[in-house]
Amino acid sequence: MTKFGKREDKGLIELAVEAGLGALNDSGQKELKVDAVYVGNAASGQFCGMENLGPIVAEQLGLLPCEAEKIENTTASGSCALKEAYRAIAGGFLDCALVVGVEKMTHLPTEDVTKIIAAAMTHPTGETVHGVTMPSLAAMFSRKYMEKFDLSTRHLALVAVKNHGNATLNPYAHFQKKITLEEAMSSRIVADPIRVTDCAPISDGAAAVLLQSEETAPPTKPTVMILGMGHSTDRQMFYQRAEEFEITAVKEAGLKAFHDSGLAPSDIDVAELHDAFTVLEIVESEDLGFFPKGQGARALEDGLTQITGEMPINTSGGLKGRGHPLGATGVAQIVELVWQLRGQAGQRQVHGARRALACNFAGLGNSVVATVLQGS
Amino acid sequence: MTKFGKREDKGLIELAVEAGLGALNDSGQKELKVDAVYVGNAASGQFCGMENLGPIVAEQLGLLPCEAEKIENTTASGSCALKEAYRAIAGGFLDCALVVGVEKMTHLPTEDVTKIIAAAMTHPTGETVHGVTMPSLAAMFSRKYMEKFDLSTRHLALVAVKNHGNATLNPYAHFQKKITLEEAMSSRIVADPIRVTDCAPISDGAAAVLLQSEETAPPTKPTVMILGMGHSTDRQMFYQRAEEFEITAVKEAGLKAFHDSGLAPSDIDVAELHDAFTVLEIVESEDLGFFPKGQGARALEDGLTQITGEMPINTSGGLKGRGHPLGATGVAQIVELVWQLRGQAGQRQVHGARRALACNFAGLGNSVVATVLQGS
Numbered sequence: 190m191t192k193f194g195k196r197e198d199k200g201l202i203e204l205a206v207e208a209g210l211g212a213l214n215d216s217g218q219k220e221l222k223v224d225a226v227y228v229g230n231a232a233s234g235q236f237c238g239m240e241n242l243g244p245i246v247a248e249q250l251g252l253l254p255c256e257a258e259k260i261e262n263t264t265a266s267g268s269c270a271l272k273e274a275y276r277a278i279a280g281g282f283l284d285c286a287l288v289v290g291v292e293k294m295t296h297l298p299t300e301d302v303t304k305i306i307a308a309a310m311t312h313p314t315g316e317t318v319h320g321v322t323m324p325s326l327a328a329m330f331s332r333k334y335m336e337k338f339d340l341s342t343r344h345l346a347l348v349a350v351k352n353h354g355n356a357t358l359n360p361y362a363h364f365q366k367k368i369t370l371e372e373a374m375s376s377r378i379v380a381d382p383i384r385v386t387d388c389a390p391i392s393d394g395a396a397a398v399l400l401q402s403e404e405t406a407p408p409t410k411p412t413v414m415i416l417g418m419g420h421s422t423d424r425q426m427f428y429q430r431a432e433e434f435e436i437t438a439v440k441e442a443g444l445k446a447f448h449d450s451g452l453a454p455s456d457i458d459v460a461e462l463h464d465a466f467t468v469l470e471i472v473e474s475e476d477l478g479f480f481p482k483g484q485g486a487r488a489l490e491d492g493l494t495q496i497t498g499e500m501p502i503n504t505s506g507g508l509k510g511r512g513h514p515l516g517a518t519g520v521a522q523i524v525e526l527v528w529q530l531r532g533q534a535g536q537r538q539v540h541g542a543r544r545a546l547a548c549n550f551a552g553l554g555n556s557v558v559a560t561v562l563q564g565s
Numbered sequence: 566m567t568k569f570g571k572r573e574d575k576g577l578i579e580l581a582v583e584a585g586l587g588a589l590n591d592s593g594q595k596e597l598k599v600d601a602v603y604v605g606n607a608a609s610g611q612f613c614g615m616e617n618l619g620p621i622v623a624e625q626l627g628l629l630p631c632e633a634e635k636i637e638n639t640t641a642s643g644s645c646a647l648k649e650a651y652r653a654i655a656g657g658f659l660d661c662a663l664v665v666g667v668e669k670m671t672h673l674p675t676e677d678v679t680k681i682i683a684a685a686m687t688h689p690t691g692e693t694v695h696g697v698t699m700p701s702l703a704a705m706f707s708r709k710y711m712e713k714f715d716l717s718t719r720h721l722a723l724v725a726v727k728n729h730g731n732a733t734l735n736p737y738a739h740f741q742k743k744i745t746l747e748e749a750m751s752s753r754i755v756a757d758p759i760r761v762t763d764c765a766p767i768s769d770g771a772a773a774v775l776l777q778s779e780e781t782a783p784p785t786k787p788t789v790m791i792l793g794m795g796h797s798t799d800r801q802m803f804y805q806r807a808e809e810f811e812i813t814a815v816k817e818a819g820l821k822a823f824h825d826s827g828l829a830p831s832d833i834d835v836a837e838l839h840d841a842f843t844v845l846e847i848v849e850s851e852d853l854g855f856f857p858k859g860q861g862a863r864a865l866e867d868g869l870t871q872i873t874g875e876m877p878i879n880t881s882g883g884l885k886g887r888g889h890p891l892g893a894t895g896v897a898q899i900v901e902l903v904w905q906l907r908g909q910a911g912q913r914q915v916h917g918a919r920r921a922l923a924c925n926f927a928g929l930g931n932s933v934v935a936t937v938l939q940g941s
Contacts, residue, residue: 225796234610240685241639244798244932254817256796257932258645262634263617269634273649280656309616420601420632422620441630556620556633 190524193394193512194295194363201237201293205246208395208517209289213250216399217409223399224283225256229270229290231263231515235305236294246289256283263309264465266290267396267519268418268549268558274400275415284405290520291395302391306515310552315426324388326427326553327466328380334468335382337434337483342382344486346373348467349386349509351495356506358496358537359525363392363512387467392512396521411531412565416452416544419445422556436469436554439476443548446559447478454478457561458542459529460500461522463550464507470494473548474502477559496537504529504537519549519558530564566900569770569888570671570739577613577669581622584771584893585665589626592775593785599775600659601632605646605666607639607891611681612670622665632659639685640841642666643772643895644794644925644934650776651791660781666896667771678767682891686928691802700764702803702929703842704756710844711758713810713859718758720862722749724843725762725885727871732882734872734913735901739768739888763843768888772897787907788941792828792920795821798932812845812930815852819924822935823854830854833937834918835905836876837898839926840883846870849924850878853935872913880905880913895925895934906940 191199191207199207205228213221226247233239243257260270267290274286294302307322316326331345350370356362373386406412421441424430430437447453454477462477464470471485479500480488488494494502505511505525508518526545528534543564550557567575567583575583581604589597602623609615619633636646643666650662670678683698692702707721726746732738749762782788797817800806806813823829830853838853840846847861855876856864864870870878881887881901884894902921904910919940926933 232610232616234608235614235616238611238681238684239689240608240611240637241801241927241931243638244801244927247798248800254797254799254814257798258636258638258641260634261616261637262619265634273652276649276653276656276658280652280658282652282656305614308614313615421630422623422633423630424624425617425620438630551617551620555617 190361190396190521191394192361193392193514196393201233201239201291202245202249204293204393204395205242205289205291206249208291208397209246209250209287212287212397212399218407221285223252223255223285223287225274225277225286226252227270227274227286227288228259229267229288229516229520230259231261231266231292232305232309236292236297262556263551264515265519265549265551265556265558266516268547268560271398271520271523271560272418272420272558275418278400278402285401287397287399288520289395289397290517292514292516293393294391294514295393299391312426323553324383325380327468328383330427330553331382331466331468334434334472338486340486342374344471344489345387345467346370347489348464348470349373352464352503352507352510355496355504355537356510358535359506359511362506362510363390364506364510383466389465389508389513392514394512394514394517396517396524398520398523398527413527413530414563415560416563417446417449417561419443419559421445423554425552425555427553435476436472438554438557439473439548439550442557442559443477446561450561452544452561456544457546458544459504459526459539460502460546461505461525462502462507462548464503464509465513467509470502470507477546477548496539501539504534504539522547522549523560526562530562566737566772566897567770568737569768569890572769577609577615577667578621578625580669580769580771581618581665581667582625584773585622585626585663588663588773588775594783597661599628599631599661599663601650601653601662602628603646603650603662603664604635605643605664605892605896606635607637607642607668608681608685612668612673638932639927640891641895641925641927641932641934642892644923644936647774647896647899647936648794648796648934651794654776654778661777663773663775664896665771665773666893668890668892669769670767670890671769675767688802699929700759701756703844704759706803706929707758707842707844710810710848714862716862718750720847720865721763721843722746723865724840724846725749728840728879728883728886731872731880731913732886734911735882735887738882738886739766740882740886759842765841765884765889768890770888770890770893772893772900774896774899774903789903789906790939791936792939793822793825793937795819795935797821799930801928801931803929811852812848814930814933815849815924815926818933818935819853822937826937828920828937832920833922834920835880835902835915836878836922837881837901838878838883838924840879840885841889843885846878846883853922853924872915877915880910880915898923898925899936902938906938
């Protein structure tokens with residue numbers, strides 16, 4: 190993956206190519222035939238005035254005449270691209286596919302980015318028109334959830350402190366500076382009770398993974414297998430969803446991924462969750478079954494989700510610390526988990542990590558993809 | 566499918582929902598569980614300021630909690646969506662998927678549409694910056710091809726006359742008026758030698774198909790099977806391609822689709838080809854193997870590609886007559902062929918049609934998908 194952050198030095202395609210080339214080089218195969226390129230991207234049309242990313246990236250990587258296309262599912266674009274590549278290979282249609290997630294956003298004024306994101310992720314007539322943006326929606330959900338389960342803003346801040354800390358151990362992360370609990374709890378309010386340290390930043394970046402069939406993958410690298418994937422969609426308008434205190438699509442996607450893989454939440458050694466806002470990491474850690482409902486904040490407080498804890502979450506720094514280039518995020522989660530499962534995560538390595546889960550979603554849990562991976 | 570054309574009465578989502586509902590109703594299954602919605606769309610971000618089409622369309626069709634996403638490959642978006650749905654089902658991952666292709670364009674000034682299309686489909690530094698648009702690119706290719714194979718503008722006009730004629734037999738087509746050879750040959754020049762009648766129009770519209778596994782599809786309707794699909798990508802910059810007089814990706818995608826299906830071009834009874842510009846129908850009819858290289862224009866002249874000819878092409882009216890809402894086009898081709906293979910094509914029915922081919926592409930043959938279908 191590329192360094193995430195404000196990448197004034199590179200354009201959208203250059204970032205995608207850098208990540209793609211990284212994955213191809215990492216495979217160490219000189220005569221590799223790539224059958225398809227799947228680009229995960231949320232909004233290149235509005236951010237960069239560009240479409241056609243699949244063929245452009247495939248050509249610049251020298252992979253023609255392979256298949257090429259772009260997959261969009263807002264912030265779940267990266268994991269949806271992974272899903273299509275996985276099925277094409279597991280279904281026997283292709284031997285090898287490159288998945289590249291990419292987004293370029295920081296060249297636009299923040300207000301424009303917020304508007305484009307709101308247009309993509311909130312409901313036009315039920316939310317957007319009333320002034321709802323993603324932070325305001327997350328703020329309303331945070332308050333409700335906090336009241337129900339007796340959380341304070343200190344709990345939200347603990348997520349930020351942990352993930353900023355993890356990010357300092359990840360050279361690819363957007364943020365490279367630890368923050369203290371006091372700093373988090375006194376940072377600028379974006380939408381009460383959400384502070385700026387509760388929000389993932391606007392980032393540029395790309396991440397890529399190479400998928401191969403079991404038959405054609407060379408034995409030169411420690412292999413990581415996709416054991417299961419689940420994808421579930423819920424109502425776009427948050428207030429219309431059946432459940433008030435859970436993200437149902439997270440639950441459903443997780444159940445499906447666990448079912449396919451024959452594993453349970455307790456089998457997972459490390460997870461990357463979609464912490465676009467701090468409260469979401471806590472909620473997902475419950476809805477995926479790592480902790481009982483209402484107990485996620487206590488688990489966090491007790492240090493269970495630290496790198497050295499029983500259930501390490503967002504060792505990469507998460508969306509909060511690693512950064513959140515929308516279409517790249519789902520793929521970056523997989524990259525982190527591959528490194529963890531190969532024992533290549535350096536200072537943030539979870540010892541003996543063998544099974545991992547990624548949870549990536551669109552909007553505020555509108556459409557969710559969960560992926561279970563296993564190391565060799 | 567919806568009526569194609571200037572659809573001031575409906576927005577992007579409403580068009581997608583109308584087509585999706587049509588496909589669901591057509592299936593005649595009361596208790597149908599749809600596992601996924603794949604939306605093919607080229608540029609909703611730039612045309613309509615919208616993304617997230619997968620989840621939105623799935624929700625409005627009442628199909629939650631199914632998987633949902635959007636596939637973009639410019640004007641091949643529709644057939645790429647079909648490809649992913651097909652593989653998910655044929656690979657055993659899903660039982661049933663709805664594919665919806667949609668585009669809404671006519672609300673913008675033509676100049677803006679032309680710019681968005683050029684930005685998506687021509688190469689930014691190699692073509693767009695020099696003022697190249699799709700019509701000017703097609704004009705250069707037309708001239709070259711015409712000189713090589715001794716074609717006159719009359720041959721281009723013959724495609725337009727045939728396809729406008731077929732469109733009058735298709736109630737869903739954008740154009741509902743026959744044109745004469747004289748009208749075509751004296752219409753306004755867009756980019757010499759291309760006249761306005763040589764170009765597909767700017768259209769709004771949507772088309773949808775429902776895919777089911779062999780095991781779960783009910784025997785109530787004449788079944789249409791996907792026998793094979795091929796997808797191939799070539800260089801984006803036209804002048805850099807290895808072949809000057811063929812569209813290589815058409816050839817490659819066709820070969821793959823024929824190989825998968827175990828059929829030859831001579832087995833095909835009816836085809837929908839990507840005639841965004843009239844010359845393309847002639848070139849594709851050769852590169853897919855229906856006629857020898859350089860003989861496509863003669864076959865057209867001799868009436869072989871008429872509805873009553875030996876190799877009927879674009880019975881729907883094609884992009885030229887049916888209209889060309891970018892992301893909808895690839896799916897609309899499949900809809901027409903399904904109707905043909907079920908004997909439901911009314912006045913434009915090809916008698917005894919049993920096998921069919923669709924060729925849908927991005928840009929001027931940048932990324933091409935070919936699909937072979939068989940009726941029951």
